[in-house]
Amino acid sequence: MAVDMKKLLNQTIILFIVGIMILIGQRIGYGTDIIGAIPGILMVIGIAVFALFMRAVTPKLQFPAFAWASLTALILSMPFMPTSEVFLKFTDQVNFLGTTTPILAFAGISVGNKILQLKKLSWKVAIVAVFVFIGTFFGSAIVSHIVLKLQGII
Numbered sequence: 819m820a821v822d823m824k825k826l827l828n829q830t831i832i833l834f835i836v837g838i839m840i841l842i843g844q845r846i847g848y849g850t851d852i853i854g855a856i857p858g859i860l861m862v863i864g865i866a867v868f869a870l871f872m873r874a875v876t877p878k879l880q881f882p883a884f885a886w887a888s889l890t891a892l893i894l895s896m897p898f899m900p901t902s903e904v905f906l907k908f909t910d911q912v913n914f915l916g917t918t919t920p921i922l923a924f925a926g927i928s929v930g931n932k933i934l935q936l937k938k939l940s941w942k943v944a945i946v947a948v949f950v951f952i953g954t955f956f957g958s959a960i961v962s963h964i965v966l967k968l969q970g971i972i
Contacts, residue, residue: 844916858908
């Protein structure tokens with residue numbers, strides 16, 4: 819179970835570049851103080867690096883890095899954890915929507931690089947995608963409606 823340290827280092831460098839992009843995007847889009855958001859973005863990057871490392875050292879577990887990152891952030895932010903106050907204080911300075919721009923750009927590049935593989939899946943994938951989008955939309959609308967109704971807003 820040897821970890822490819824060169825690959826992990828390259829991924830870490832890319833995460834730092836994305837972190838800088840996020841900070842710049844937040845400054846431009848939301849007027850967020852870059853200096854105030856640096857500790858939070860460093861924590862997010864640290865969790866991402868930890869998640870990539872855990873995925874590398876547990877290849878037989880079939881647990882994706884995203885799940886490791888989510889689980890780690892969840893544990894660090896639980897109210898009974900001694901880390902929650904500091905973790906939430908700093909990560910609250912990172913605007914969630916500011917993180918989506920580079921993520922979506924990289925997702926688009928990733929899909930674009932696999933366009934030939936997507937062509938092989940046939941037209942049925944498009945139908946499944948449409949039903950997923952419709953289901954997600956209506957599911958979100960139903961949950962929102964129920965919550966707003968329970969709160970007496972509508």
